[in-house]
Amino acid sequence: MPDLTCSLLGLTLHNPIVLASGILGTSAALLERVAQAGAGAVTAKSCGPAPRTGHPNPITIEWGHGLINAVGLTNPGAPVEAPLLAEARALLQPLGVPLIASIFGGTPREYGEVARTIATARPALIEVNISCPNVADEFGTPFAADAVAAAEVTAAVVANAGGIPVSVKLAPNVPDIVRIARAVGAASASALTAINTMPGMVIDPYAGRPVLSNRSGGLSGPAIKPIALRCVAQLAAEQDLPVIGTGGVLTGIDAAEMLMAGATAVGVGTAVWYRGPEALGQIVAELDEFMAAEGYTSLAELRGLALR
Amino acid sequence: MHRIYALREVREENARTRTLVCDGPLEARPGQFVMVWLPGVGEKPFSVAGDDPMALMVVGVGPVTHAINALKVGDRLWVRGPLGQGYELEGERLMLVAGGYGVAPLRFLAEQALRRGMCVEACVGARSAADLLLCSDLAALGVRLCLATEDGSAGERGLVTALLTRRLAAWKPDLVCACGPVPMLEAVERLCAQQGVACQLSWEAEMRCGQGVCGSCECRRPGWLACVDGPVTVG
Numbered sequence: 177m178p179d180l181t182c183s184l185l186g187l188t189l190h191n192p193i194v195l196a197s198g199i200l201g202t203s204a205a206l207l208e209r210v211a212q213a214g215a216g217a218v219t220a221k222s223c224g225p226a227p228r229t230g231h232p233n234p235i236t237i238e239w240g241h242g243l244i245n246a247v248g249l250t251n252p253g254a255p256v257e258a259p260l261l262a263e264a265r266a267l268l269q270p271l272g273v274p275l276i277a278s279i280f281g282g283t284p285r286e287y288g289e290v291a292r293t294i295a296t297a298r299p300a301l302i303e304v305n306i307s308c309p310n311v312a313d314e315f316g317t318p319f320a321a322d323a324v325a326a327a328e329v330t331a332a333v334v335a336n337a338g339g340i341p342v343s344v345k346l347a348p349n350v351p352d353i354v355r356i357a358r359a360v361g362a363a364s365a366s367a368l369t370a371i372n373t374m375p376g377m378v379i380d381p382y383a384g385r386p387v388l389s390n391r392s393g394g395l396s397g398p399a400i401k402p403i404a405l406r407c408v409a410q411l412a413a414e415q416d417l418p419v420i421g422t423g424g425v426l427t428g429i430d431a432a433e434m435l436m437a438g439a440t441a442v443g444v445g446t447a448v449w450y451r452g453p454e455a456l457g458q459i460v461a462e463l464d465e466f467m468a469a470e471g472y473t474s475l476a477e478l479r480g481l482a483l484r
Numbered sequence: 485m486h487r488i489y490a491l492r493e494v495r496e497e498n499a500r501t502r503t504l505v506c507d508g509p510l511e512a513r514p515g516q517f518v519m520v521w522l523p524g525v526g527e528k529p530f531s532v533a534g535d536d537p538m539a540l541m542v543v544g545v546g547p548v549t550h551a552i553n554a555l556k557v558g559d560r561l562w563v564r565g566p567l568g569q570g571y572e573l574e575g576e577r578l579m580l581v582a583g584g585y586g587v588a589p590l591r592f593l594a595e596q597a598l599r600r601g602m603c604v605e606a607c608v609g610a611r612s613a614a615d616l617l618l619c620s621d622l623a624a625l626g627v628r629l630c631l632a633t634e635d636g637s638a639g640e641r642g643l644v645t646a647l648l649t650r651r652l653a654a655w656k657p658d659l660v661c662a663c664g665p666v667p668m669l670e671a672v673e674r675l676c677a678q679q680g681v682a683c684q685l686s687w688e689a690e691m692r693c694g695q696g697v698c699g700s701c702e703c704r705r706p707g708w709l710a711c712v713d714g715p716v717t718v719g
Contacts, residue, residue, distance in 0.1 A: 199697050200696070200697065200699050201699070202698070202699030202700075202702065203699065203702055203706065203707070204706070205702070205705075205706030205707030206699055206702060206706075206707050206709075208707065209707040221699070230692075232526055233519075233521075233526055233527035233528065233692060234519075234521055234526075234527040235692050235693060235698065236692075236693045236695075236697065236698070237485070237486070237564070238485060239485065240485060245693075245697075247692070247693075247698055250698070250700075380486065380523065380562070382488055382560070382562075383523035383524075383562065384523075385523050385524065387486075387521070389526070389527075445697075446697075448696060448697055449693075449695050449696065449697050452696060452712060453696060453709070453712065
């Protein structure tokens with residue numbers, strides 16, 4: 177039997193499969209449901225300084241090789257989110273499944289304020305969403321495109337996180353992802369989550385217009401897996417922070433590939449659309465099966481294998 | 485991906501309600517829903533009111549539904565689905581319970597039940613006679629109808645649940661399938677539990693992604709998603 181136990185920043189996860197932010201992480205009960213389905217850790221939906229209803233429908237569509245979404249950072253605001261996260265943490269604790277919070281803001285100062293509020297719920301990790309592609313009108317160019325801005329946001333969050341480790345979620349659409357990673361590392365990030373969705377647009381030719389009400393959105397699913405693998409491989413090869421490798425993982429085999437690219441843990445999101453809320457447990461079982469069949473006994477044997 | 489239909493027929497059900505009959509089938513079960521997109525207007529969920537050809541019953545309540553109801557024969561609409569869990573027919577005697585616009589999926593369900601040789605009765609309730617929908621369709625199919633209106637303008641005066649209480653005792657159905665406002669569904673659930681009758685209820689919720697990702701439709705109990713776990717509960 178392979179050992180799927182995963183160490184991440186001193187946390188011990190039952191397995192490396194982590195629910196990605198923005199998927200089913202809107203309530204304590206849904207986070208618990210995904211944990212019960214077999215996730216190693218779960219990430220809540222991103223929360224900002226104030227409530228947001230998000231974009232009007234359509235917010236997502238399957239377009240043949242993945243999803244495109246522009247939900248628009250729907251969230252109740254940090255003061256409401258914090259008790260929800262505390263409730264989630266209490267539900268997850270007996271399951272041994274760590275809770276990851278996710279935050280966003282419009283300025284480094286706002287990021288810091290949200291971090292301070294959310295830290296009161298004592299999540300195991302705070303993920304900093306500097307790369308949501310769907311709110312450009314309100315929040316300007318995502319911080320993920322600029323090493324200096326990304327570092328400023330990271331420093332503001334770390335300073336307000338009350339000692340909780342911080343992971344920064346990086347965008348794939350930058351000239352040099354390692355440069356951004358080193359900058360946030362120098363600003364005391366403890367981990368990286370890579371990648372966020374890839375900006376894109378889906379046009380319905382019969383309607384003669386983009387399908388999403390926001391016009392453009394973030395691509396996820398099978399189409400972006402090779403992009404994610406390349407980013408994760410670069411990050412693993414060229415800097416030292418652990419990476420939660422995320423993007424296009426629908427199966428246990430995909431998860432193995434992500435580990436082979438050098439990921440420490442593996443984020444899963446869009447699989448829930450294709451396979452339902454039970455997807456994470458199925459992926460864990462498939463990873464276990466793959467490792468047993470291929471003679472791997474621990475994650476360490478897979479990790480970074482493709483880089484050697 | 486969307487499937488594009490053109491409207492083959494538009495039937496006026498009452499002042500703000502239309503049945504839209506499309507130009508092709510949709511392989512769906514009664515109780516399942518679709519997301520309908522009107523480019524430039526928006527996207528909303530509708531329960532499937534017919535499968536071959538696909539039909540929807542649309543009540544004009546907001547900008548999207550008003551725009552859909554303004555469509556004419558030949559106009560197109562964009563459909564994703566079918567989505568969610570529908571009704572699962574069992575037994576020989578089926579009681580349908582509809583409150584107001586909740587009748588939308590029940591004519592489709594009645595058709596399937598009758599095709600299976602089930603005996604079908606319906607308790608239909610609405611505010612007034614003008615709000616009773618699809619009743620002539622149900623009667624034409626051979627469904628025995630019991631009507632209740634809050635103002636007494638058709639059938640008996642009062643709530644449909646009062647009718648149901650009596651019919652449960654007198655007719656003893658094997659299964660109750662209901663669709664309507666939440667207080668009605670909760671009352672139906674209680675009555676069926678008291679009488680030991682199986683019931684399946686269709687719950688309404690805000691739908692955004694419609695496929696179990698965004699969490700917008702969590703309702704009824706913590707962690708339950710109307711779009712993938714429902715909208716119909718079987719129990």
